Amino acid sequence: MSLLVKDTALKPASSADEIVVRLTEAVHEHRILPGMKLSEDEVGDVFGVSRTVVRQALRALSHGGLVSIERNRGAFVAKPSIKEAREVFEARALLEPQTARAAAERATPADVAILESHIEEEHAALASGEAGRALNLSGLFHVEIARIADQATIEAFIRQLVSRSSLVIALYWRRRSALCESHAHHALLDTFRANDPDKAEDIMKGHLVDLISQLDLRDMPKETKSLRDALS
């Protein structure tokens, strides 16, 4: 499946990290969907490396919760359950508002400029029909806030949660066609410009609530769920 990446032979993909980055990007942009099998041989062929390094990459991704490895069965892109989906956003609700507050306190004009460029890129991607890329950039916006807050540890957690959110969105998003063009990111940007921590915290809290509300996390009848699973 050469649809994993656009350019297979351009970069030598020296280390396993390269593969991790590429696969992560592909998942974030929904070019690889939850449940898809990631065969070691196949990935190795695509990136031109041996299984050894592919395995390293897959293990790394599994630690981030992006893929699940089943013994003697292989690696698959993770399919978060509804419970896991809720948990991811509950964790984000604990971490991100406070982080946005800290970021608003510390944000410099340079930081604001970086966030602005993020939003611009996201807008451009949406305009050119690259919905996946826009979604990825939208997630990176949240990670960038943690970086501005100067909290590397929390940043790593948020990065992981944003990652898994991308899977959740792929699985449970209500209307695929509807653009996730919320004003929240612009509003956050304003609070950073004004160094207004209180407002930043509030807006982030509301933004996360909005995100959850756009998901369909109702417990479906189990039979339907398992049937759909069996047919996939």
Place this chain on the structure above:
Amino acid sequence: MSLLVKDTALKPASSADEIVVRLTEAVHEHRILPGMKLSEDEVGDVFGVSRTVVRQALRALSHGGLVSIERNRGAFVAKPSIKEAREVFEARALLEPQTARAAAERATPADVAILESHIEEEHAALASGEAGRALNLSGLFHVEIARIADQATIEAFIRQLVSRSSLVIALYWRRRSALCESHAHHALLDTFRANDPDKAEDIMKGHLVDLISQLDLRDMPKETKSLRDALS
């Protein structure tokens, strides 16, 4: 260095996870100290497996922040900087109080019993001079709370933070002889018995503050710091 584990030949240590668990335990119990080198060959010899599986284990530990891998130099038990130490406890401050609240709401008598046994074991370990084991159990108490809260995602984060806290304690604990015998765990247990979320949240918040206050995280003169670093 056979001091890594007590019994080398008893268990075959089939998978890499076994090694991860053993090494993690050893670090938590301060039998392995920050900065110590974890040679692949050496660890492989101790556990009777090849470097392949040792490398898997070390990579896994590095993703958890417990060891740091330097390219072409090897794996070392991580030595969190003062900044990282602060970050770890700031992250805990964001996650754990709310988690304790949720746990207090949900805690059943069975859950309380488990926590009680934790405290008992910890006390017994202290009495028999196994300070390291007591410390480890003390950390697991926090992880158990996340499990009671039924938040697997947050539990994984807290597990990681507790892990790194163990390194921080090894590096920055003020008085090595002083027992970390705080009443906090008993008090938390009471709030779980009474299903008192508000109090649980408060106590956890205070407990974490107490923990930080027992660390010596003052910025030392940089020359001393770098000198000591260079000499280590």
Place this chain on the structure above:
DNA sequence: TGGGCAAAGATTGTATACGATCTGCTTTCA
């Protein structure tokens, strides 16, 4: 005709081998 068993194929788990890189010591020259 349907269910169960068995063998073949495919895929992962582990070990070993070889090449690359770093560290520390020795040697040599100014």
Place this chain on the structure above:
DNA sequence: TGAAAGCAGATCGTATACAATCTTTGCCCA
């Protein structure tokens, strides 16, 4: 005598080979 270059040893990074396990398919028998 000191410093720099080079060599030897050790350790890590990657590829390949073999063993273990699972899945599938085809056959046989009730």
